[in-house]
Amino acid sequence: MKLTIADAGPVSPLPILRPPAVATPDFGHPPSLLPYARRDSYGRDPAEREVPSVTLENEHLRAVFLPGLGGRLWSLVDLATGRELLHRNPVIQPANLALRDAWFAGGVEWNLGTTGHWALTCDPLHAAWVEAPYPVLRLYEYERMRGLVVQIDAALPPGSPALVVSVTIRNPRTETVPVYWWSNIAVPQTPRTRVLAPADRAEHFGYAQRLTTVPYPGEPDAGYPGTWRSAADYFFHVTSDIPWIAAVDDDGHGLLHTSTSRLKGRKLFGWGVSAGGSNWQTWLSGPGAPYLEIQAGLARTQLEHLPLPGDTAWTWTETYSPLTLRQPHAPYEQARAAVDVIARTLPWKQADPGPWTDRPVTEVIHRGSGWGALERRAGGLPESAATPFPDDTLGPEQTPWLSLLAEGRLPGEAVCEAVCVVGPRWLNLLRTAADWHGRYHLGLNLWAAGDRAGALDAWREALAVRRHPLVLRALAEAGRIDGDDAAAAVLLLEAHALAPGMRPLTVETLTTLIAAGRPADALDLVDRLPAEDRAHGRVRLLEARAALATGDRARTGRILDAGLIVPDLREGEDALDDLWFAHHGRDAALPPAYDFRMD
Missing domain, CATH: 1.25.40.10 (Tetratricopeptide repeat domain)
Structure with a gap:
């Protein structure tokens, strides 16, 4: 399909040594964002261009996905009314909001990793059709920081009034891995758009970076984000056995999101109507296209991670459906009860995606990265017909690491050195790589594992062999993090x-x-x-x-x-x-x- 898009551009050669900034670090807060580097080469010069897309459709809904841009669910149209249920941004304009910098507003974004918009939000995912009695789209990829396989299965079963999405996160490692997931749903905002959830309390989180328990919707009524003065998050204390969240416009039309109980968290984010919030919305979507976000996550707030044991997979189901409330501005308890009744009528059994999870793919229609194939070659991922990572996905970024596997060394004379790879297997291989290039990547792996002293020693050893700009920069960044700007300069x-x-x-x-x-x-x-x-x-x-x-x-x-x-x-x-x-x-x-x- 054709979209107006400003390309995120090439990835920076400088890997991100700093951890993401969060108000309260907890279990799972990573010491850095390695192996990722920034996506920061975009401008503000969008142009119309072809973007890969995949469409699912039944008699009720049409869903469009963008596999080349994080698998984003870009559009969900109610065919009976022609209404777009999501904020379908008129432009894809990267801006510095994600963990790796580039992020764009609109649709439904899948977030795996750690606090923030995920590392693959502007990256391609693998996409394939699944062996099933009706079209099932599978989006999947290897997430390199946590070493997890993410699998998103989407379907519109015949007769279903809801788009059904089944998410599976697999931990192929033997050790427990911290897991973070939020489905980030952008919907249009009007001054009278109302957000409802099965909760009467929430954690308010503003740009002062403090969590405060407040009544919801409270006074003034926080359920109308179009009236907020400032941007804020509300993390709901969900009480329903079927978690849900909904947003409806002044006429009572909108979107209902439900899930099985594992995805228990719900959140509302709004930009507010201050000059700054309005400018940010214009910056991201152009004039006259305000939106808000309703979100669903594994934990109550986005400051938390959950432990996923080794050799374990978690699966849950989400549904996305049109919602019509006859009295959208009824007293909160009445309106909430009305949505709860509707949430319980969705065809869970008819649309249950459980049988899809382990079914093989039948046709690959879009290629993601070669990192899953590399990890499989290194022995870190088992063969899987459900999420295949074949050798033909290996490319130039993986070539130096194939050399390390085969020869025990990284090539060291290239102008652009190897893209960072981290993990226990690579750390062990790099310990015996004595050249400057191997020492540099050993330092990155030690840093990612939390061994700062070991990383500094490895980088100093690399520098003694060759005064390379990436090694100098790594030592400088370590100094900046420690507050020694003079030495870093x-x-x-x-x-x-x-x-x-x-x-x-x-x-x-x-x-x-x-x-x-x-x-x-x-x-x-x-x-x-x-x-x-x-x-x-x-x-x-x-x-x-x-x-x-x-x-x-x-x-x-x-x-x-x-x-x-x-x-x-x-x-x-x-x-x-x-x-x-x-x-x-x-x-x-x-x-x-x-x-x-x-x-």
């Missing part, structure tokens, strides 16, 4: 001199120079950049900050006055308003284009 300047065309490295170097109190050196580096890199919004933001720190207010003013657009502005980041007020004073009016404040 020295290492990053050397790394940047060796790889001046690596824009992510340029951004890290500039950021660290400013943090280390060396803004003049940051400006000197900016002045030596090629025009394309210097024009990038993030680089211009750092240039403006460095100029302000040196007292060159005119230079900062020219950047602000020309209009500063930062494509990878982070959700909750106050860089634009902070820069504006630092330059103009706290009493100056903040231009709407610079107002992305969320609190």
